[in-house]
Amino acid sequence: MVTKVIRRAMDIRTSGRSTDFISPSFGHGCLYNCSYCYMKRNKPTGLSVAQNTGDLLTAVNNHAYFTPVDKPNQTHAEYTTYDISCNEDFALHLKHHDWENIFEFFRTHPIAMGSFATKYVNPKLINYDPEGKIRIRFSLMPQHMADIHERGTSKIIDRIKAINAFIDAGYDVHVNFSPVIYTDTWLEDYKQLFGMLNDYVEYKEQVLAEVIFLTHNENKHKFNLETMPKAEAQLWRPLLQEPKISQYGGRNIRYKRHIKRELINQFTNLHDNIIPWNKIRYIF
Numbered sequence: 001m002v003t004k005v006i007r008r009a010m011d012i013r014t015s016g017r018s019t020d021f022i023s024p025s026f027g028h029g030c031l032y033n034c035s036y037c038y039m040k041r042n043k044p045t046g047l048s049v050a051q052n053t054g055d056l057l058t059a060v061n062n063h064a065y066f067t068p069v070d071k072p073n074q075t076h077a078e079y080t081t082y083d084i085s086c087n088e089d090f091a092l093h094l095k096h097h098d099w100e101n102i103f104e105f106f107r108t109h110p111i112a113m114g115s116f117a118t119k120y121v122n123p124k125l126i127n128y129d130p131e132g133k134i135r136i137r138f139s140l141m142p143q144h145m146a147d148i149h150e151r152g153t154s155k156i157i158d159r160i161k162a163i164n165a166f167i168d169a170g171y172d173v174h175v176n177f178s179p180v181i182y183t184d185t186w187l188e189d190y191k192q193l194f195g196m197l198n199d200y201v202e203y204k205e206q207v208l209a210e211v212i213f214l215t216h217n218e219n220k221h222k223f224n225l226e227t228m229p230k231a232e233a234q235l236w237r238p239l240l241q242e243p244k245i246s247q248y249g250g251r252n253i254r255y256k257r258h259i260k261r262e263l264i265n266q267f268t269n270l271h272d273n274i275i276p277w278n279k280i281r282y283i284f
Contacts, residue, residue: 002031002096007050010059012067012082017282018137018176018210019081019115020069024056026097027088032119035149035224035231036179036214038250039087047088053098057105064112074281076113081135082106085116091136092120100128107133117176119153121162129170136166137176137210140197142189145181148231157196164202173203175278178212181234182255182263187270194274204277211267211283213260215244215252 013022029047030039050056064080075081084090084102106114107130115135125136138159141149146156154162166173175197183189201207216235224232244254255263264283271280 001046002093003046003048004051005048006052007056010056012059012063015083015086016075017284018075018117019083020073020075021063021067021080021082022086023060023082023084023114024050025087026050026053026056026084026102027090027093030088031092032089032150032152033227034119034151034153035228036181036216036220036235038215038217038220047093047096049093049096053101057102060105060112061109064109079113079133080111081113081115083116084114085118089118089120090116091118091122091125094122094124103128103130103134107131109133113172117178119150119159121154121158125171126165126169131170132172135172135174137174138163139176139178140193141177141179141181142186142193145183145189145234148228148234149181156193157200160196160200163207164200167203167206173206174208174210174281176210176212177267178210179214180211180263180267181214182237182240182259183234187266190267190270191274194271194278197278198275201278204275207278209271209278209280211264211271211280213255213263213284215246215254216241217250217252 007024010024012024015022027047027049030037031047060082069080071078106112113133117137117139119139140156140159143156146153163173221232221236240255240259241253242256244252246252
């Protein structure tokens with residue numbers, strides 16, 4: 001279900017990882033039902049879409065001018081970057097948004113740049129040229145894992161093939177290895193995924209990466225046990241995990257520090273051996 005709302009909250013939060021900042025929510029919720037999704041912990045069903053887009057863009061504009069950011073940094077060499085889709089999949093929900101005005105705002109803004117992660121290849125976006133001021137971050141994981149955890153999303157090979165097309169159209173494109181889920185075959189699975197990227201991506205030096213290992217939540221765990229037990233068996237592994245308080249106060253679990261340290265080392269070594277051109281912006 002999609003509901004139209006007047007968004008009152010104009011808070012702009014610091015990110016420092018994917019982007020410099022997180023914009024006020026143009027949308028909240030998701031019509032996908034991915035097993036690990038942090039959005040589903042807080043808004044289990046439906047999508048709310050802000051009708052007062054202009055107010056949200058005014059907040060971003062004022063913030064960009066009155067909150068100086070040292071550049072270059074790892075989010076961008078020149079522009080102050082804003083995640084416009086932290087609480088939804090913007091490409092999936094495109095038809096519900098005043099998206100052309102949002103994109104035009106960033107395209108013409110002298111210092112601000114928009115960014116969003118997505119699991120959906122929306123062909124409608126190809127016909128818009130943002131002149132490098134919108135960054136799409138395609139989320140990637142091995143296909144057989146996506147079949148379990150991301151049912152209904154665009155096929156991984158389609159996301160990879162879309163990278164060249166979206167760069168040609170004028171977008172800045174990165175990849176988002178998120179979440180990385182540890183399994184008995186995870187390294188072999190990512191070896192194949194990296195090989196696909198190496199085969200298909202033409203603009204290799206332009207495509208950077210972010211890597212986020214799984215963080216899970218007990219409430220989502222209980223929900224998944226009833227709705228997607230096969231997926232949950234890969235997510236909830238207490239012997240490998242420990243409690244974690246998120247930067248916003250959420251009570252979650254993650255891989256134990258010493259285990260995660262080793263997993264990061266293995267991932268990085270494999271990644272850099274196969275696709276050294278795909279610079280990792282950050283990994284945690």
